[in-house]
Amino acid sequence: MRSGLRSGLWARCLRAAGQGSSWVAAFSAFGLGALLSVSLAPLHFLLSLPLALGGLGVLALWARSPLQASVIGWLAGLGYFSFGLSWIVEPFQVDAARYAWMAPFALVFLAAGLALFWALGFGLAARWSTGTELGRKQDGRRLVLLLGLWSLAEFARAYLFTGFPWAGFGQFWINTPAAQLLPWIGEQGLALLTLAATLPLALVRRRPLLAVFPLLLTTLAGYALPRPAAPEMTSHLVRLVQPNAPQAEKWLPERRWDFVRRAIELSETGGYPVAQNAELSALAAKFVPDLIIWPETSVPQLLHNASDTLSAISERVAGTPVLLGIQRREEGRYYNSAVLVDAGGRVDQIYDKAHLVPFGEYVPFGDLMARFGIYGFAAQSGAGYSAGPGAVLMDLGIGQALPLICYEAVFARDVLAAPSRPDMLIQITNDAWFGTRSGPYQHLVQARMRAAEQGLPMLRAANTGITAMIDPFGRLREKIALGEAGAIDAFVPKPLAATLYSRTGDWPVFLLCVLVIFGAVNKRRKNTKDS
Numbered sequence: 001m002r003s004g005l006r007s008g009l010w011a012r013c014l015r016a017a018g019q020g021s022s023w024v025a026a027f028s029a030f031g032l033g034a035l036l037s038v039s040l041a042p043l044h045f046l047l048s049l050p051l052a053l054g055g056l057g058v059l060a061l062w063a064r065s066p067l068q069a070s071v072i073g074w075l076a077g078l079g080y081f082s083f084g085l086s087w088i089v090e091p092f093q094v095d096a097a098r099y100a101w102m103a104p105f106a107l108v109f110l111a112a113g114l115a116l117f118w119a120l121g122f123g124l125a126a127r128w129s130t131g132t133e134l135g136r137k138q139d140g141r142r143l144v145l146l147l148g149l150w151s152l153a154e155f156a157r158a159y160l161f162t163g164f165p166w167a168g169f170g171q172f173w174i175n176t177p178a179a180q181l182l183p184w185i186g187e188q189g190l191a192l193l194t195l196a197a198t199l200p201l202a203l204v205r206r207r208p209l210l211a212v213f214p215l216l217l218t219t220l221a222g223y224a225l226p227r228p229a230a231p232e233m234t235s236h237l238v239r240l241v242q243p244n245a246p247q248a249e250k251w252l253p254e255r256r257w258d259f260v261r262r263a264i265e266l267s268e269t270g271g272y273p274v275a276q277n278a279e280l281s282a283l284a285a286k287f288v289p290d291l292i293i294w295p296e297t298s299v300p301q302l303l304h305n306a307s308d309t310l311s312a313i314s315e316r317v318a319g320t321p322v323l324l325g326i327q328r329r330e331e332g333r334y335y336n337s338a339v340l341v342d343a344g345g346r347v348d349q350i351y352d353k354a355h356l357v358p359f360g361e362y363v364p365f366g367d368l369m370a371r372f373g374i375y376g377f378a379a380q381s382g383a384g385y386s387a388g389p390g391a392v393l394m395d396l397g398i399g400q401a402l403p404l405i406c407y408e409a410v411f412a413r414d415v416l417a418a419p420s421r422p423d424m425l426i427q428i429t430n431d432a433w434f435g436t437r438s439g440p441y442q443h444l445v446q447a448r449m450r451a452a453e454q455g456l457p458m459l460r461a462a463n464t465g466i467t468a469m470i471d472p473f474g475r476l477r478e479k480i481a482l483g484e485a486g487a488i489d490a491f492v493p494k495p496l497a498a499t500l501y502s503r504t505g506d507w508p509v510f511l512l513c514v515l516v517i518f519g520a521v522n523k524r525r526k527n528t529k530d531s
Contacts, residue, residue, distance in 0.1 A: 033079025041441035054201030066127040073122025077115025087439030121153035148516035182452040183499035231493040236398035239289040242467040244485035247432035256300040266487040295463040296325035303328035311345030319343035333386040352388025353405040399423030448474040455496030
């Protein structure tokens with residue numbers, strides 16, 4: 001066994017692996033990755049972080065070759081993504097008779113593919129840390145390289161091949177003071193800090209209780225910043241509607257108009273939240289909302305056929321503008337859209353979703369795949385959706401808003417792409433696709449992070465939940481629970497001043513990762529040359 005791991009708690013736990021049992025190392029890597037996933041929503045069990053990330057650091061040090069390290073990284077990723085993204089099987093259960101058999105393959109292939117990013121990071125850390133030094137110095141360099149390369153692997157996962165940053169490490173901290181760091185360093189910065197606070201545990205020998213202190217470091221870092229006060233409120237009242245249409249029934253001819261009628265009734269009567277904002281709730285009851293927001297694809301027609309429906313909706317809500325989700329067709333292409341319906345039932349503004357879900361809303365080489373009956377799951381018309389031109393601002397009468405449709409709120413870069421700073425973010429989504437276990441909760445966490453990163457309120461309308469008014473610190477002010485039909489009336493918080501992250505994006509953290517890697521590699525080369 002490596003000299004840096006000859007004694008102590010970690011060595012005793014993994015001694016069998018050190019004695020040459022690759023199977024023990026493999027099972028340990030997969031198990032620690034799975035353990036790490038319980039830090040995600042809805043569990044947020046943060047006590048798993050020291051053991052999971054510290055243990056993976058130990059396995060990275062134990063690896064005798066870059067190939068071994070790559071396998072450890074891949075197995076850790078396979079365990080993490082298999083459990084953390086288990087909700088991915090839910091869309092296949094909507095039409096189980098046709099698609100349920102595909103669910104295990106989808107989960108395994110997704111987890112295995114994402115784990116390749118980790119495998120590359122672990123393998124390069126082992127390759128570039130080899131030198132003439134022995135023991136703890138070489139161990140320390142490998143951990144430093146792993147810190148930088150694992151963080152870059154998460155960057156790559158978030159950006160390459162359209163990106164998939166779901167289950168990022170920064171999402172662990174949304175309910176802790178560490179979330180106050182989001183306006184400064186963003187989600188990727190918080191992920192880097194998470195690794196920096198836990199990987200050094202691999203070097204802990206005779207004092208295992210020291211493991212609790214790095215866990216607390218990331219949380220306590222948030223206390224160094226001023227505690228956010230309650231945000232100032234505007235006088236703009238918004239009604240958020242959650243019709244709660246199960247995905248299996250949402251498009252059935254005999255049921256789909258029932259959900260539209262339910263949404264209209266909720267839009268007429270509204271809802272007045274209890275307890276959390278009692279004074280504002282009482283005030284809201286005296287006013288008509290300035291805007292009503294319905295979820296994604298809440299009208300089951302193509303836009304060019306829906307003029308009578310939109311007029312009827314406008315009439316029933318007494319002319320209050322309604323922002324709703326609908327599909328539309330233009331020049332033979334189909335779009336997943338958000339439209340603003342004015343007081344006369346006319347379409348005033350349109351936003352077409354730009355960041356589509358691969359294999360959900362479109363299929364790569366879709367025209368060819370359509371010949372074999374392979375279509376995007378969520379696309380109800382044609383072989384899939386076409387992407388819109390990109391981020392735009394909508395003038396909703398209560399301010400400038402950046403619309404995000406479902407999956408787009410997962411990407412910090414999609415928010416940063418706004419042509420100018422908006423007054424608010426709006427997400428319309430249909431989380432019925434994600435089931436009722438972890439998916440909707442993880443999606444909500446990411447919406448909260450986008451609000452906190454930008455210092456902007458987020459108005460979120462979800463078909464089956466979780467509908468919420470999120471303040472510019474990323475905190476939930478009002479919400480409707482998952483699986484319930486309802487509406488909430490809430491005043492829109494004022495935006496904060498532009499945050500550091502809104503100006504810089506992920507570049508500072510990315511460059512820091514590169515410098516960490518360069519510094520560690522350069523130090524190794526210098527020591528090798530001197531020897």
